Amino acid sequence: MSKEPVAVVGVGQTKHVAARRDVSIAGLVREAAQRALDDAELTWADIDAVVIGKAPDFFEGVMMPELYLADALGAVGKPMLRVHTAGSVGGSTALVAANLVAARVHGTVLTLAFEKQSESNAMWGLSLPIPFQQPLLAGAGGFFAPHVRAYMRRTGAPDTVGSLVAYKDRRNALKNPYAHLHEHDITLEKVQASPMLWDPIRYSETCPSSDGACAMVLTDRAGAARAPRPPAWMLGGAMRSEPTLFAGKDAVSPQAGKDCAADVYRQAGIADPRRDIDAVEMYVPFSWYEPMWLENLGFADEGEGWKLTESGVTELGGDLPVNMSGGVLSTNPIGASGMIRFAEAALQVRGQAGEHQVEGARRVLGHAYGGGSQFFSMWLVGSEPPQS
Amino acid sequence: MAEILKAPLAVEFPFTRSLGPVQSAFLTGLRERVVLGVRTGDGRVLVPPVEYDPVTAEEIRDLVEVAATGTVTTWAWNHEPRRGQPLDTPFAWVLVRLDGADTGLLHALDVPGPGAVHTGMRVRIRWAEERSGAITDIACFEPYDGGPAQATGHTGEFEDAITGIVAPARLDYTYSPGRAQTAYIHALSERRTVGERCPSCRKVYVPPRGACPTCGVATAEQVEVGPRGTVTTFCIVNIKAKNLDIEVPYVYAHIALDGAGLALHGRIGGIPYDQVRMGLRVVPVWTEGARYPDHYRPTGEPDAEYETYKELL
Numbered sequence: 183m184s185k186e187p188v189a190v191v192g193v194g195q196t197k198h199v200a201a202r203r204d205v206s207i208a209g210l211v212r213e214a215a216q217r218a219l220d221d222a223e224l225t226w227a228d229i230d231a232v233v234i235g236k237a238p239d240f241f242e243g244v245m246m247p248e249l250y251l252a253d254a255l256g257a258v259g260k261p262m263l264r265v266h267t268a269g270s271v272g273g274s275t276a277l278v279a280a281n282l283v284a285a286r287v288h289g290t291v292l293t294l295a296f297e298k299q300s301e302s303n304a305m306w307g308l309s310l311p312i313p314f315q316q317p318l319l320a321g322a323g324g325f326f327a328p329h330v331r332a333y334m335r336r337t338g339a340p341d342t343v344g345s346l347v348a349y350k351d352r353r354n355a356l357k358n359p360y361a362h363l364h365e366h367d368i369t370l371e372k373v374q375a376s377p378m379l380w381d382p383i384r385y386s387e388t389c390p391s392s393d394g395a396c397a398m399v400l401t402d403r404a405g406a407a408r409a410p411r412p413p414a415w416m417l418g419g420a421m422r423s424e425p426t427l428f429a430g431k432d433a434v435s436p437q438a439g440k441d442c443a444a445d446v447y448r449q450a451g452i453a454d455p456r457r458d459i460d461a462v463e464m465y466v467p468f469s470w471y472e473p474m475w476l477e478n479l480g481f482a483d484e485g486e487g488w489k490l491t492e493s494g495v496t497e498l499g500g501d502l503p504v505n506m507s508g509g510v511l512s513t514n515p516i517g518a519s520g521m522i523r524f525a526e527a528a529l530q531v532r533g534q535a536g537e538h539q540v541e542g543a544r545r546v547l548g549h550a551y552g553g554g555s556q557f558f559s560m561w562l563v564g565s566e567p568p569q570s
Numbered sequence: 571m572a573e574i575l576k577a578p579l580a581v582e583f584p585f586t587r588s589l590g591p592v593q594s595a596f597l598t599g600l601r602e603r604v605v606l607g608v609r610t611g612d613g614r615v616l617v618p619p620v621e622y623d624p625v626t627a628e629e630i631r632d633l634v635e636v637a638a639t640g641t642v643t644t645w646a647w648n649h650e651p652r653r654g655q656p657l658d659t660p661f662a663w664v665l666v667r668l669d670g671a672d673t674g675l676l677h678a679l680d681v682p683g684p685g686a687v688h689t690g691m692r693v694r695i696r697w698a699e700e701r702s703g704a705i706t707d708i709a710c711f712e713p714y715d716g717g718p719a720q721a722t723g724h725t726g727e728f729e730d731a732i733t734g735i736v737a738p739a740r741l742d743y744t745y746s747p748g749r750a751q752t753a754y755i756h757a758l759s760e761r762r763t764v765g766e767r768c769p770s771c772r773k774v775y776v777p778p779r780g781a782c783p784t785c786g787v788a789t790a791e792q793v794e795v796g797p798r799g800t801v802t803t804f805c806i807v808n809i810k811a812k813n814l815d816i817e818v819p820y821v822y823a824h825i826a827l828d829g830a831g832l833a834l835h836g837r838i839g840g841i842p843y844d845q846v847r848m849g850l851r852v853v854p855v856w857t858e859g860a861r862y863p864d865h866y867r868p869t870g871e872p873d874a875e876y877e878t879y880k881e882l883l
Contacts, residue, residue, distance in 0.1 A: 203734060206590030208621050212804075225629035242586035243739050253620055257625030284859035301586050305811065313577035313745045316753055316862040317814050318822060318835055327805030328824055334881040335803070335848055335876070380822075381806035425783040429831035433883060 192222030235275030355508025512516025520550030
């Protein structure tokens with residue numbers, strides 16, 4: 183029996199900010215969920231199950247927060263699942279929800295991811311003082327910066343490429359009312375003059391720390407037929423993982439990322455992603471990851487990704503727009519960041535992306551990764567239902 | 571075999587909570603010796619109050635005051651109170667249905683022994699002398715002979731309501747790095763770096779983990795690597811991290827020790843930070859009494875060719 187086609191009929195998110203001191207965690211997730219329901223013109227009673235995701239519990243210090251969030255998300259008396267795959271969790275949460283619809287376990291599923299980073303300190307949460315180990319590392323930037331240098335060495339990319347990505351994403355964010363950073367006076371010179379934190383990564387090439395939530399309503403063909411606005415159809419979705427560190431790991435272009443993309447393209451019948459996909463919303467917490475992922479996801483040959491960035495192909499008006507929403511570089515409620523990528527892909531093919539809409543976007547890829555380039559989750563959504 | 575290492579690990583952080591409107595009213599109420607519940611769509615009063623109706627999922631904001639007296643609905647005796655619990659002498663954990671409420675509030679009951687507590691007994695709140703707007707403003711419950719105390723009919727509107735609290739959390743672990751890393755650490759005390767070779771792929775893991783993550787088999791064969799190695803990639807750290815006592819800027823590098831199947835991480839010294847480069851040949855520098863090399867310094871050899879280390883980034 184073939185799978186049930188999965189449609190996105192509702193998308194909602196909070197206005198992402200550094201600290202939402204006016205709401206509890208329950209109030210934060212509720213806001214995004216209510217907006218997704220409103221978009222779908224559905225009520226809590228129309229939801230059959232809830233799938234929620236967030237990054238490590240240390241990021242707020244609430245163990246298993248999904249338990250206390252059941253009533254805020256209308257999950258009482260319904261199945262509720264929590265997913266955790268580090269930074270990629272927003273993506274894998276959406277895929278777990280989509281699989282419940284595809285398998286005809288449920289007709290309509292609410293999926294949501296969040297982080298309220300202001301309640302803790304992610305840098306603390308990621309660097310516990312483990313006995314017998316030598317403390318050396320200064321945050322996630324310190325972990326990823328050597329991989330960026332390795333990419334530059336491998337490809338010969340000029341050292342300005344990272345600043346071009348940051349300048350582009352921050353300008354895209356100005357068109358997105360939900361983005362955290364709205365730097366109206368941004369210039370390329372300012373990006374390039376910002377301090378080096380973890381050379382070769384500059385301050386302006388790093389993501390902020392945000393409070394926010396993102397939700398989607400996923401449904402089957404019957405649900406899509408009742409939807410008030412055009413649905414986004416899932417054409418392919420996959421997850422892959424590999425160890426954080428192992429002998430032979432390619433940290434610049436991890437095998438798990440390549441395999442994950444290949445699986446999505448196979449499901450969706452994509453022969454040439456560069457030609458067949460109209461836009462990409464990818465997980466870029468440090469600017470250089472745009473060219474790195476362009477290669478990893480097959481949009482450019484190895485060593486050629488930076489040329490797409492440098493020549494303007496990935497600009498909002500370019501031939502392959504990347505991170506139309508402003509990306510993780512402009513908004514990073516960690517657990518929600520993957521789902522925001524997936525949701526932006528859906529908004530684009532629904533024609534609902536507002537000022538950052540890519541004209542005529544028919545097939546858009548949403549991408550997330552997490553851990554030490556260890557977990558990958560991706561989906562391709564389209565404006566037309568899948569063929570088979 | 572040497573004894574496997576163990577050490578305490580305390581994970582501790584003062585988490586902050588923004589309360590939202592309902593928890594804000596509830597905790598501010600406790601400060602003022604007022605207990606608030608919330609009325610649900612089907613007319614029940616929940617204490618402590620929640621923001622969303624558990625039956626209809628609707629937002630609920632109808633706050634109602636309940637009495638500071640109530641009835642024990644169930645209990646369990648706590649023989650050995652632990653740090654941070656409401657009382658430091660043995661007490662009963664109780665669920666108390668306060669007069670006017672439909673649900674139980676979890677708290678401590680101060681009685682001399684388990685014989686002095688029973689389901690259905692009447693109790694009242696013993697307020698803390700100093701109250702800040704926290705659940706600890708209720709010091710505990712105590713036995714009480716009498717009917718419902720009068721609630722004042724408070725609406726839940728307060729001047730200078732609290733909007734956030736600090737919720738310190740602490741978890742105490744006993745951490746052990748396991749057999750393989752214990753051997754690695756013991757070897758370091760002799761200034762030797764000893765990894766383990768995978769019997770399947772033949773790669774040498776440094777530090778060893780006791781298993782090969784790609785082949786999924788146990789490793790046992792010990793192999794000494796280094797002491798020399800190659801900087802395969804690095805970054806220059808310009809910001810100081812909390813709890814990290816290293817002067818910035820410093821170079822954080824991936825170093826493939828000669829013979830190792832993957833790079834380990836270390837600091838580069840003995841050379842200006844802006845002259846460090848991929849391919850630099852280095853050797854560890856030890857300081858007296860330290861568990862790990864303090865840093866790695868250049869050996870003076872010619873740089874390694876990129877082709878020789880490009881798989882070890």
